[in-house]
Amino acid sequence: MKTRKYILLGAVIVTLGLGVTSCTDYLDVQRYFKEQQTEDHIFEDKDYTLQWLSYCYSALQGDNLEIGHSEVCPTNFSDDMVFNEGGNGERYRKFKLGEYGYGYAYSDHYISSWAKSYEGIRQSSILINNVDKNLDLTPAEITDVKGQARFVRAYLYWLLMRKYGPVPIMPEEGADYTESYDNLSFPRNTYDECAEYIAKEMLQAANELVEKRDNVNIARATKGAALAVRAKAYLFAASPLANGNKEMADFMDKTGRVLISQTYDETKWAKAAAAARDVIELAESRNLYRLYTASFRDQTTDEAYPNTITPPEHSVYSHQNFPNGWQDIDPFESxxxxxxxxxxxxxxxxxxxxxxxxxxxxxxxxxxxxxxxxKHQLPNTAGGWNVHGVTMKQCDAYAMADGKPFDRATCRKEFTSDANKDDHPYDHLRNGVFFEYANREPRFYASVAFSGSVWYCLSARENVDKYKQIFYYRGHDDGRVNGNERWIPTGIGVMKFIHPEDCNNNEGKVIDKIDTAIRYADILLMYAEALNELTGTYQIASWDGSTTYTIRRDVVEMRRGVKPVRMRAGVPDYDEEEVYNDPVSFRKHLKHERQIEFFAENQRFWDLRRWKDAPVDEAEQIYGCNTLMNEAHALQFYTPVRVPYLQTAFSRKQYFWPITYDELKRNKNMTQAPGWEDYD
Structure with a gap:
């Protein structure tokens, strides 16, 4: 059924950063949509139809980015990372205290995704319901366009569900926007209904989508992407926040229907495990996905691309190639x-x-x-904003090179020097670095910009500082500055996403980065996590019905998920008796693994909530280095201190984002998330 006779795109059209074959010139509103056009005219035309698809994808940009600036992606900053922009940390503090509902300052940064998502859902539904009219596209192309639009629609619901919890599922044929506002009032569906809808839609999309895209269309949905989002939706529905959570018994619609499951159901974990395994089996059988590894390197003298540091000797892993060991790879560069x-x-x-x-x-x-x-992580001296920091909690979470936990109490209180070079063979540290940063696991050096790190700035013009060692002591160019927000309040910077070429001044450039929205490491760890929660055995059909999985708590299968991630990182796999055979111990280690592996990838914020760990982890005091200290008092700089104006708290309302006053006023059937003002 048509929702309207005429369609006008009354919005600025944007596209994904990578070009797409169907949209090399992007969608020019002035050229294509100067006047209202009938659905038949638009969807019978191949160019218009493919332009419409690009418009659907554009809903995943802006406020729906998952890794980016704190304005559009504040959830990338949890208990692991802080930002200082916005009034010397004032915006960070308000966000961490949950002051982003109606009437709070900076609220506009946190409310736009709702409208943007539902507009994208609407446009995707229109395309799905009309693309069959197109006579220029082949049947296979029509199927693929439907699959892409279906993926975008379900992905937007996935993003909404993470932020807002249970949300309204709109009619698939599209709402009739000629109706009055009262007739467009849709209540929330339950959390389980949302998860099942996303899973159902992604399953259908997987049947419609291709396995691979060419280089030009690499940012378009594939079969594996649809199955991966299906697995994530099931995992969240299985997690403690949504699975038997009596703390949310008062989260209801206006008929009194409870929206969060009050009864624990282990089968949800089994479904999540099977869905993750679908992606793993597809990856292995079709050679679609694998963890990226860089080869062992021993023939370079360039500090920016150093020779491989072989991890500490291990009787098994040091002498086997990846994925059974790390003999042939460079864990840091990988x-x-x-x-x-x-x-x-x-x-x-x-x-x-x-x-x-x-x-x-x-x-x-x-x-x-x-x-x-x-750019916000680069030092001032490299043309950056120098405002993103790592919490001391996150810094200390990285293991030592041999995989053992970092122990601050036993850490040597001295600095690297010519005299002690042999005491830190598992790093490339220059002199003058505090020993707590020595001999750490490779992911630490790829992620953390501690005081004394080297910033290479290779793209800068000649005769300027390159290969520069940056310290965050007060009085240094990148240290604390009163009355200026361009300094790192924890005294520990962020190195993740930084390329040796990156420089934002001296005619340099910052290398384009690729969004890592869903990567294979996530699926592997999700699989192991879900299996760990099982006590029974379940027979579950694969996504395409070609086989049936036996899903149970199987250490061999759990290791299948965890071991490759640990091997790529150059750290030993977990002990079978102490970790794999103990569900409580394994859960603890798995959570820690996710904290390290997905640092700064907008995962930690959501993980802490779905695990219901946020009341503890998100409410802890934030500690960092003593940034008041100058180099003359270097040892005191590394004394952990509470960062007073970056403190945080957690209350129940912060599990979900609030619905805006305007939406509650418009939609008489909408209810507010627990803890937020309802405005009735």
Whole structure:
């Protein structure tokens, strides 16, 4: 059924950062939509139809980015990372205290995704319901266009569900926008209904989508991407926040229907495990995805691309090639290259779904994606904003090179020097670095910009500082400055996403970064996590019905998920008796693994909520280095201190984002999330 006879796109059209075959010139509103056009005219034309599809994808930009500037992606900052822009940390503090509902300052940064998502859902539904009219597209092309639009629609619901919890599922034929506002009032569906709808739609999309895209269309949906989002939706529905959570018994619609499951159901974990396994089996059988690894390197003298540091000797892993060991790979470069722009999207076998270069030159979107994130992490002396910091909690979470936990109490209180070079063989540290940063696991050096790190700035013009060691002591160019927000309040910077070429001054450039929205490491760890929660055995058909999985808590299968991630990182796999055979211990280690592996990838914020760990982890005091200390008091700089104006708290309302006053006023059937003002 048609929702309207005429359609007018009354919005600025933007596209994904990577070009698409159907949209090389993008959608020119002035050229294509100067006047209202009938649905038949639009969808019978191939160019118009494909332009419409590009418009659907544009809903995944801006306020729906998943890794980017704190304005559009504040959830990238949890208990692991802080930002200082916006009134010397004032915006960060308000966000962490939950002051982003109606009437709070900065609220406009956190409310736009609702309208943007539902507009994208509406446009996707229109396309799905009309693309069959097109006579220029082949049947296979029509099926693929439907699958892409279906993916975008379900992905937008996935983003909404993470932020707002249970949300209204709109009629698939589209709402009749000629009706009165009262007749367009839709109540929330339950959390389980939302998860099942996303899973159902992604399953259908997987049947409609192709397995691979060419380089030009790499930011478009594929079969694997649809199955991956299906697995994530099931995992969230199985997690404690949505599975038997009696704390949310008062989260209801206006008929009194409880929207969060009050009864724990273990089968949800089994479904999540089977869905993750679908992606793993597809990846292995079709050679679609794998963890990216860089080869062992021992023939370079360039500090920016150093020779491989072999991890500490291990009787098993040191003498086997990846994925059974790390003998043939460079763990540091393997991890670093996934994020810093070294790889084009098409070169990275780990990417399951990406927005490509998730930014646009369009003034409505601005450059707020991963590349912009990197600019905010660069030091002042490299032309950056120098405002993103790592919490001491996150810094300490990284293991030692041998995989053992970092222990601050036993850490040597001295600095690297010529005299102690042999005491830190598992790093490339220069002199003058505090020993707590020595001999750490490779992911630490790819992620953390501690005081004394080297910033290479290779793209800068000649005769300027390159290979520069940056310290965050007060009085240094990148240290604390009173009355200025361009300094790192924890005294620990962020190195993740930074390429050796990156420099934002001296005629340098910041290498384009690729959005890592869903990568294969996530699916592997999700699979292990879901299996760990099972006590029974379940027979579940694969996504295409070609086989039936036996799903149970199987250590061999759990290791299948965890071991490759640990091997790529150059750290030993978990002990079978102490970790794998103990569900409580494994859960603890798995959560820690996710904290490290997905740092700064907008995962931690949501993980802490779905696990219901946020009341503890998100409410802890934030500690960092003592940034008041200058180099003359260098030892005191590393004394942990509470960062007073970056403190945080957690209340129940912060599990979900609030519905805006305008939406509650318009939609008489909408209810507010618990803890937020309802405005009735």
């Amino acid at each position: 991890y670093r290259s996934v994020f810093n722009g070294e790889l084009y999207a098409a070169e990275n076998p780990e990417l399951i779904f990406t927005r490509g270069k998730n930014a646009s030159s369009n003034s409505e979107v601005k450059d707020l994606g991963v590349t912009d994130l990197a």
